[in-house]
Every structure is written in C-alpha cells, then in structure tokens.
Amino acid sequence: MIKLQLDAYAHLNTILHRWDPRYKTIGLMALIFAFSFVQDLRLLPFMVLTTWILFVVSRLPLSFLLDRLRLPAYFLLIMAVLLPFLSGETVLFEIGPLAAKEEGCLQLLVITVRFICILTVAIILFGTTPFLTTIKAMHALGLPFILTDMAFFSYRYLYEIGDHLKTMERAMKMRGFQGRGLGAIGMFASLAGTILVRSCEQSDRVYKAMSLRGYGRPRCFSEEFQAGLRDRIGLLIVILVAMVFAGLQFIIR
Amino acid sequence: MHIPDGILPASVCLGGYVTAGAATWYSLRKIGRKEDPREGVPKASLLTAAFFVASWIHIPVPPASVHLVLNGLLGVVLGYYAFPAVLIGLFFQAVMFQHGGLSTLGVNATIMGIPALLAYYLFQLRNVVSKNNRVATTVFGFLAGAGGMGIGVFAAMVLLVTTVPAHVDAAAERASIYALTFAHIPLMVLEGVFTALVVLFLQRVKPDMLGENDKTSA
Numbered sequence: 001m002i003k004l005q006l007d008a009y010a011h012l013n014t015i016l017h018r019w020d021p022r023y024k025t026i027g028l029m030a031l032i033f034a035f036s037f038v039q040d041l042r043l044l045p046f047m048v049l050t051t052w053i054l055f056v057v058s059r060l061p062l063s064f065l066l067d068r069l070r071l072p073a074y075f076l077l078i079m080a081v082l083l084p085f086l087s088g089e090t091v092l093f094e095i096g097p098l099a100a101k102e103e104g105c106l107q108l109l110v111i112t113v114r115f116i117c118i119l120t121v122a123i124i125l126f127g128t129t130p131f132l133t134t135i136k137a138m139h140a141l142g143l144p145f146i147l148t149d150m151a152f153f154s155y156r157y158l159y160e161i162g163d164h165l166k167t168m169e170r171a172m173k174m175r176g177f178q179g180r181g182l183g184a185i186g187m188f189a190s191l192a193g194t195i196l197v198r199s200c201e202q203s204d205r206v207y208k209a210m211s212l213r214g215y216g217r218p219r220c221f222s223e224e225f226q227a228g229l230r231d232r233i234g235l236l237i238v239i240l241v242a243m244v245f246a247g248l249q250f251i252i253r
Numbered sequence: 254m255h256i257p258d259g260i261l262p263a264s265v266c267l268g269g270y271v272t273a274g275a276a277t278w279y280s281l282r283k284i285g286r287k288e289d290p291r292e293g294v295p296k297a298s299l300l301t302a303a304f305f306v307a308s309w310i311h312i313p314v315p316p317a318s319v320h321l322v323l324n325g326l327l328g329v330v331l332g333y334y335a336f337p338a339v340l341i342g343l344f345f346q347a348v349m350f351q352h353g354g355l356s357t358l359g360v361n362a363t364i365m366g367i368p369a370l371l372a373y374y375l376f377q378l379r380n381v382v383s384k385n386n387r388v389a390t391t392v393f394g395f396l397a398g399a400g401g402m403g404i405g406v407f408a409a410m411v412l413l414v415t416t417v418p419a420h421v422d423a424a425a426e427r428a429s430i431y432a433l434t435f436a437h438i439p440l441m442v443l444e445g446v447f448t449a450l451v452v453l454f455l456q457r458v459k460p461d462m463l464g465e466n467d468k469t470s471a
Contacts, residue, residue, distance in 0.1 A: 075257050131348075150334075153294065161306045162309075185450065193455055197459045203298070
C-alpha cells in the first residue's frame with residue numbers, strides 16, 4: 001500500500017506551521033474558494049504570486065509539491081486535449097479536420113492556473129499541520145462528532161486494511177490465481193467481500209475495546225488550541241486577500 | 254467521477270457544498286435517532302476504510318483494467334452511514350492523493366453520495382419479495398450497483414458539459430451528455446455485476462451485514 005506521508009513536513013517551524021490550525025483552515029479554505037471565483041486572465045499572475053509566496057513561506061520542498069501534482073495532472077491532460085477543440089468559435093489553428101478555438105485555449109489556461117494554485121494551497125494547508133490535528137481543528141470549528149470520529153477511525157485503519165488486501169492478493173497469486181480475463185471477476189468480488197467481512201468483525205472488537213476505555217463520553221478539542229494576536233492578524237490578512245480576489249473578479253466581470 | 258479543483262465555477266462548487274450539507278444533515282438526523290448514535294461509528298468507519306481499499310482492486314477488462322466506484326455497494330451495506338462515508342472517503346482522496354479536490358468536495362460527495370443513498374433505498378425493495386431470495390438479492394444488488402454508478406456518472410457529465418466549455422450550443426451539449434453517459438454503460442454493467450456478486454457473497458457468509466441498515470433506518 002502507498003504510504004501517504006501527507007504530513008511528512010509538518011514538523012518544520014515556519015509562520016504557517018505555527019499558525020493556529022483552526023485559523024489556518026478557515027483562512028486557506030477562504031483563499032481556495034476565492035481562487036475558484038477567478039475567471040479573468042488579468043488576475044492569474046496575482047493568483048500565482050500569492051500561491052508562490054505562501055509556498056515559499058511554508059518551506060515545503062518543491063519535489064513534495066510536484067509529486068502530489070502528478071496524479072491529478074492526468075485529468076488536466078484530458079481537458080487539454082478536449083477543451084481547445086470543443087469550446088469556442090474563433091479558430092486559432094487547425095490540425096487536420098480539427099480546429100483549435102481561441103476561447104477554448106484561454107479557458108484551458110484559466111483552468112490550469114486555477115487548478116495548480118488551489119491544489120498548492122490545499123497541500124500547504126495539510127502539509128504544514130499533522131493530519132489528526134487538522135481533523136481536531138475541524139471538530140473545534142463545528143464538524144459533527146460522527147464525522148470526526150469516522151474520520152479518525154478510518155484514518156487509523158486505512159493502512160491496516162490496505163495491508164490485509166495486499167496479503168490476500170499475494171496469497172491468491174501463490175495459489176495460482178492469475179487474475180486475467182473477465183472470468184476472474186467472481187474471485188475479485190469474493191476478495192472485496194472478505195475485506196468487508198473482516199473489517200466488520202474487527203469493528204465489533206474495536207467497539208467493545210473502546211467502550212471499556214470510555215469511548216462515548218463527549219470530548220472537546222477546542223481547549224487544545226490557543227490562538228494569539230499573530231494568528232488573528234494572519235487570518236485577517238488572508239481573508240482580505242481572498243476578498244480582494246473575489247471582489248476584483250466581481251467588479252471586472 | 255472525481256472532479257478536480259479549478260475545473261468548475263465557484264457557484265457550482267458552493268452549490269455542491271449546500272447539497273452535500275443537506276444530505277449530511279439528513280443522514281446524521283437519521284443516524285441520530287438511534288439510541289446510541291456512536292455505536293455504529295466504528296463499524297461504519299472500518300467499512301469506509303475497507304471500501305476505500307476495495308476500490309483499489311483492479312478488475313481486468315482486456316486490454317486494460319479498471320477500478321470500481323462501489324458507491325452502490327456502499328449504500329447497500331452502510332445505509333444512512335453511506336453519505337458520511339462517501340464524504341470522508343472523498344476528503345481522504347482529495348487530501349492524500351489529490352484525487353478530486355477540496356473546492357469540489359461538495360460536488361463530488363453529492364454526485365457519488367446521493368446515488369449511494371438511492372442505491373440503499375433500491376436494495377431495500379428486495380424485502381418486498383423476500384430477504385433470503387437469491388434471485389431477488391442478485392437483481393436488486395445489480396440494480397443498486399449499476400444504478401448507483403449510472404446516476405453518479407450522469408450527474409458528473411451534466412455538470413462538466415454544461416459548466417466547463419464556453420460557447421457550445423444546447424443541442425451539442427445534450428448530445429455530449431448522452432454520448433458520454435452511454436460510453437459508461439459497460440462500466441455500469443461491470444459495477445452492477447460486481448455489486449451483485451459481493452452482495453451474494455455477504456448473504457452467504459455474513460447475512461447480517463445486509464440487514465444491519467434496518468437498525469439505523471428508524
């Protein structure tokens with residue numbers, strides 16, 4: 001199973017790392033939504049600049065960012081192939097019977113920049129705080145306890161269940177299972193079913209063990225966080241930047 | 254099925270959060286009616302993780318292989334916990350693999366989670382025939398799996414085609430939506446067959462997993 005290493009650089013000591021996770025979540029999510037408002041080409045350089053400043057301040061390695069951009073870039077590649085030819089009316093150039101349109105190309109540029117900027121801000125948000133602390137911060141901000149608990153438990157058992165799957169796949173291969181052709185679908189269904197049954201049985205044991213340890217009492221994570229003046233000023237600045245982006249897009253629309 | 258960040262306009266992303274919020278509220282309200290709402294959390298969480306992992310199983314479809322969405326199966330097994338499970342699964346995928354996105358989390362949860370809830374209701378119709386009837390389990394398992402994916406694909410295609418390309422006339426839009434949805438029919442059939450086979454397996458090995466939802470549907 002892929003080791004996720006999402007918060008491998010959460011131990012660094014920068015302004016962004018020290019920022020109260022509750023304020024960071026609100027501020028950077030506001031920035032993400034403000035970026036998704038941007039449609040005007042003139043705002044793109046400022047969006048890139050803002051993202052770049054945040055990334056430099058976070059001191060996350062560039063390789064960490066590029067590794068995480070690789071997978072979603074495939075979707076963007078599909079858009080890059082389709083959008084210039086499907087969207088718009090003004091022909092820019094022709095490749096055989098296909099005509100690339102100006103509007104489609106410009107739209108692709110906006111989508112690409114927006115995509116990279118939003119993704120980078122999201123990586124900064126989750127790369128500068130331990131993942132479980134971010135979930136606690138979300139709970140402190142009002143995330144219902146059922147969603148919080150489900151997120152904690154799922155995260156806790158993800159690796160374990162992933163390892164179960166790997167072990168079972170290896171065992172199937174050692175018993176001669178080739179996994180070729182559509183005929184193998186029954187075996188794959190049994191494999192998925194076994195994973196579900198094992199997880200269900202394990203959850204019974206987990207629940208009993210946790211009940212014995214006091215699971216079920218109300219908890220409050222907000223006491224774990226203490227925001228200072230710097231945290232508030234940081235939030236104010238980022239919210240202002242987000243409002244400027246959304247406001248400018250609204251004005252020049 | 255996982256629409257990434259930056260593709261959809263902000264209004265659609267915000268609309269997605271509104272519908273996902275409403276669906277989460279509805280699901281949590283149903284779960285909250287249980288005597289102890291926390292009791293089902295470990296089971297739902299471990300199964301969420303299990304579904305997350307099971308969706309990595311690649312089914313060989315010569316000459317390539319595909320991985321399944323499993324939202325219909327998720328609805329069948331988890332009932333009202335299905336929507337929170339989809340939300341958390343997609344959140345993990347967006348954060349850990351950058352598959353999907355944070356701004357589009359609401360949209361993605363809606364297009365995958367609401368079909369999961371519909372699949373749950375569809376599968377419950379098998380009780381009209383008989384809970385232990387293998388044919389009914391197979392048929393409703395297939396419909397839940399294929400329908401869960403089909404509705405999700407249709408919703409995703411409608412969103413992508415109507416909001417992304419500029420200056421496309423309505424007829425071309427409609428044709429694209431139908432063409433892209435029909436192109437997914439083989440995958441819907443595969444998803445339906447796989448769901449039916451898993452449901453039959455569960456009925457044979459651990460039948461209470463299929464009836465467990467009844468407790469939460471009060």
